[in-house]
Amino acid sequence: MKQSRPSDLSEEELGFRIRGPVRWLLPSVLASIGVKAVLSGIFGAYADKRELQSSLPADGYQHGTDELWFDFVADLGDGFDATYTVASLLAAPELQPVEGLRLPRAELLVMGGDQVYPAASSTAYEDRTKGPYRAALPEPADPPTLFALPGNHDWYDGLTAFLRVFAQQRKVGGWETEQGRSYFAINLPQRWWLVAIDTQFSGYIDAPQLEYFRTALAGMEDGDAVILCTPTPAWMDAGSGGDTHEYDTIRFFDRAIIRPAGGVTRVMLSGDKHHYARYAERDGSGQRITSGGGGAYVSATHLLPKEITLPPKVSRVADVNEVTTYEQVQTYPEAKVSKRLSKGIYRLPVRNPGFWGLTAVLQTVLALLIQFGLAAEPHGIFGVLAAWTPAAFGVVGTVVAGVLFARFGLVRSSFAAGVAGFLHSLVHLILAVAWAAVLFRLEQDAADWVTVVAALVVTPIVVGFVDAELVAAYLLIAGKFGFNMNELFAGQSIEDYKGFLRMHISPTGELTIYPIKVPKVCHSWKAAPTADPQTPWLIPAKGSLRVALIEPPIEVPRRVKSAETAAVL
Numbered sequence: 001m002k003q004s005r006p007s008d009l010s011e012e013e014l015g016f017r018i019r020g021p022v023r024w025l026l027p028s029v030l031a032s033i034g035v036k037a038v039l040s041g042i043f044g045a046y047a048d049k050r051e052l053q054s055s056l057p058a059d060g061y062q063h064g065t066d067e068l069w070f071d072f073v074a075d076l077g078d079g080f081d082a083t084y085t086v087a088s089l090l091a092a093p094e095l096q097p098v099e100g101l102r103l104p105r106a107e108l109l110v111m112g113g114d115q116v117y118p119a120a121s122s123t124a125y126e127d128r129t130k131g132p133y134r135a136a137l138p139e140p141a142d143p144p145t146l147f148a149l150p151g152n153h154d155w156y157d158g159l160t161a162f163l164r165v166f167a168q169q170r171k172v173g174g175w176e177t178e179q180g181r182s183y184f185a186i187n188l189p190q191r192w193w194l195v196a197i198d199t200q201f202s203g204y205i206d207a208p209q210l211e212y213f214r215t216a217l218a219g220m221e222d223g224d225a226v227i228l229c230t231p232t233p234a235w236m237d238a239g240s241g242g243d244t245h246e247y248d249t250i251r252f253f254d255r256a257i258i259r260p261a262g263g264v265t266r267v268m269l270s271g272d273k274h275h276y277a278r279y280a281e282r283d284g285s286g287q288r289i290t291s292g293g294g295g296a297y298v299s300a301t302h303l304l305p306k307e308i309t310l311p312p313k314v315s316r317v318a319d320v321n322e323v324t325t326y327e328q329v330q331t332y333p334e335a336k337v338s339k340r341l342s343k344g345i346y347r348l349p350v351r352n353p354g355f356w357g358l359t360a361v362l363q364t365v366l367a368l369l370i371q372f373g374l375a376a377e378p379h380g381i382f383g384v385l386a387a388w389t390p391a392a393f394g395v396v397g398t399v400v401a402g403v404l405f406a407r408f409g410l411v412r413s414s415f416a417a418g419v420a421g422f423l424h425s426l427v428h429l430i431l432a433v434a435w436a437a438v439l440f441r442l443e444q445d446a447a448d449w450v451t452v453v454a455a456l457v458v459t460p461i462v463v464g465f466v467d468a469e470l471v472a473a474y475l476l477i478a479g480k481f482g483f484n485m486n487e488l489f490a491g492q493s494i495e496d497y498k499g500f501l502r503m504h505i506s507p508t509g510e511l512t513i514y515p516i517k518v519p520k521v522c523h524s525w526k527a528a529p530t531a532d533p534q535t536p537w538l539i540p541a542k543g544s545l546r547v548a549l550i551e552p553p554i555e556v557p558r559r560v561k562s563a564e565t566a567a568v569l
Contacts, residue, residue, distance in 0.1 A: 005138070005527075005528070005529045005531070006527050007527055009525065009538065014135065015131065016126050016130070016131025017127045018080045018127075019079065019127050019128055020079050020080070021081075022079070022117050022297075022493070023352050023355075024118070024487075024490040024491065025490065027357075050183075050198055050200055050206040050208065050209055053180075053208060053209075056181050057181070058212050059178075059180060060186075060215070060216035060217075060219075061147075061178055061186045061187065062186065063107065063108050063187075063188060064188055065189060066189055067505055067506055067507050069103070069104055069107055070106045070109070070188075070504075070505075071106040071109045071110065071501065071502050072110050072500060072503065073090060073109065073110075073112065073291075073293075074112030074114065074151070074271020074272070074291060074293075075151070075271045075274050075293070075294045075296040076111065076295040077117055077129040078128065080128070080132060081522060081523050082296075082495045083294070084135065085545060086500060087133045087173075088136045088536050089500075089516070089545055090106070090109060090500065091133075092105060095502065098548065098549055101549075103514060105144065106144060107144050108144060109144055109145070110146075110148075110149070110196070111149065112229055112270060112271040112292075113149050113150060113151025113154065113270070113271045113272060114151035114153045114272065114292075115129050115148055115151070115162070115166075116128050116129050116153060117153055119157065120153060120154050120157040120159075121157060125162075125165050129165070130173065133173040134173035136173060136537075137536070138174060138536070138537055139174060139534055140174040141534060143176045144174070145175065145177070146175035146176065146177050147166075147177070147179050147184055148177075149196040149231060150200075151272060152231070155200060159182060159200075162182065163182065167179055167180055167181060167182065181209075183196055183209055184196050184216075185212075185217055187219065188227075188505055191221065191223070191225065191509065192224070192226075192511060192558060193217070193220060193225070193226045194227045194229065195217070195226055195227070195228050196229035196230075197209070197213075197230060197250070197253055199230065199231055213253075214261075217261040218261070220262050220263050221262055223262065224262060224264070224558075226265045226267075227268075227511075228250070228258070228265050228267070230268065230270045231271075232272040232273075233270040233288070233290040234250055235247055235268060235279075235308060235326075236277075236290070236304070236308060238311075239310045239326065240308050247310075247312065251315070264560060266285070266511070267287045267289065267511070267513075268287070268289070269291065270289075270291075271290070271292035272292055273290050274292045274296045274297060275292060275293065275300070275301045275332060276289075276290065276291050276292075276517070277290045277301060277331045278330050278515070278551070279326035279327060279328055279329065280326060281325075281326055282325045285556055285557060286324070286326070287554065288326055289501070289513070291499065291501050291515070293498040293499035295498065297492065297493045298333065298341070298496065298497040299486065299489045300342060300488065300489055301332070301333060301334070302336070302338040302339040303485065304328060304331060304335075307327045307328060309324070310323070310325075310326065330515075330550060330551040332497065332515070332550045333497045341489070341494060342479055345475050345492060346472050346473075346476075347492065348468055348469070348472040348475075348491045349464075351491065352468075358464075359465075359467035360460045360463065360464025360465075363428075363435065363460065363467050364460045364463075364464075366395075367433075367439060367463075368436070369393075370394070370433055370436035371436040371437075394432075395429060398425045398432075399422060399426075399429075402421040402422060402426075403418050403421035403422055405484070405487075406418065406478065406483055420481070424474045424478075428470060431467060431470065435463050472491070476488065496518075496521050497519065498517070499550060500516050501515055502516055509557070509558040509559075510555055510556070510557055511557075511558070512553050512556075514554075515549060515554070516547050516548075517550045518545070518547055520546070524541040524542060526538065526539060
């Protein structure tokens with residue numbers, strides 16, 4: 001049924017609810033994501049949706065004839081303003097990032113993972129992804145096609161909602177969908193291929209998926225160029241001395257599927273990290289690009305490695321290959337900007353008032369337990385145990401929580417992270433003991449109930465704020481050593497510094513990548529009820545959306561030059 005153009009921004013008119021950016025350190029969000037991550041991991045181990053997809057259509061796809069314009073966007077579906085800003089630009093008839101350069105709307109859109117936040121559900125996809133994209137491209141004269149690769153947030157419901165949205169040939173706004181599974185292979189013009197693999201929580205590649213790609217790539221010829229899309233930029237950790245497990249999976253896929261078919265991986269694309277980072281092959285033209293600016297909070301770039309070496313020295317995929325070095329060429333935001341943005345973590349209590357409330361409650365409980373021990377007059381060893389056991393549990397719990405928080409996200413055990421977590425928890429304990437002593441003194445000297453109420457109601461607000469700022473200070477210091485970098489930026493929910501890739505395969509076979517940046521997200525929209533049917537439902541209330549190039553266009557030839565070796569995985 002055709003929907004009329006909305007006259008305002010209400011849920012009744014739009015058909016979806018405009019949602020703000022996820023506040024990642026809110027207690028409700030932390031608890032919900034934690035539970036869903038555990039459950040999805042458990043059920044995924046016993047009922048892998050990828051293996052169940054063997055009964056779904058196993059088509060290969062073809063797009064373009066002599067040339068093709070196509071886009072790559074990832075990490076969308078967060079707050080409306082950022083997601084809709086990017087969607088509007090993807091839907092625009094053309095972009096003009098610099099004077100004299102006109103980039104037409106892409107015929108093909110590839111979403112590279114994490115199409116919704118904080119976790120997949122029918123409602124979340126409708127409000128945070130499908131709704132904004134429908135509003136951005138309501139009725140195009142020539143509908144483009146959309147393919148989507150799931151990320152970890154898409155997997156939090158076991159991939160159920162993802163398959164309903166993207167794998168049942170239903171439209172997402174003006175974009176048509178074709179895929180039948182969570183992975184796909186597309187035959188592009190001029191002997192280019194786009195291959196997107198689903199590694200489900202950094203796991204192995206299932207047998208039905210391997211069989212699908214063997215069949216879908218049967219038409220590949222010797223020397224064909226491959227753009228390989230993966231859920232995470234595993235090459236970055238593996239190439240800089242970190243964990244190699246997920247990269248081993250990608251490397252196995254290249255050895256078992258792409259190379260036997262005659263293909264050469266020329267470009268690897270990924271989202272997951274909410275920034276732009278490009279690594280170029282030294283003495284070659286291979287590219288490794290992270291582009292996760294589709295809508296989620298921006299993440300740091302100032303501690304990214306300056307170069308990566310592939311394959312990694314430690315690997316579970318045994319073979320002997322020439323080592324290839326990739327050098328960091330460009331990031332967005334730039335390193336100096338990223339470093340400056342990290343200092344904004346001191347706004348943590350204001351940006352996440354729920355986290356402020358959480359620290360107030362935890363400090364209140366801990367201080368009361370300690371104050372109970374101070375006020376008790378125990379007799380004998382059992383009396384002492386009864387008085388101080390609750391406080392001891394609180395102290396131990398604080399230390400354990402601090403250490404676990406510092407090690408959160410680390411694949412390998414880190415003694416330094418453990419020490420940082422212990423020192424972090426120690427500072428919170430000192431604050432709790434100091435407040436408990438104040439409460440003890442107030443109880444002894446209180447002249448009336450007003451003083452007690454002030455101590456138990458007003459003071460927790462102040463102490464909670466101080467405690468939240470201690471967390472902010474820890475994150476800023478720990479971030480300098482590479483710990484809790486994700487939390488350092490997640491706590492700020494910065495919506496600007498967005499971007500995506502617009503790409504073009506020319507009739508002569510060259511791939512040109514145009515990295516698009518959106519420095520500022522629009523926060524004020526108005527309905528356009530009488531506009532042309534192809535016009536977005538909502539347009540900026542003032543001015544227009546502005547874009548620019550992150551760096552000059554990147555040229556990638558299809559054929560490996562004679563003096564260049566094929567990029568080694």
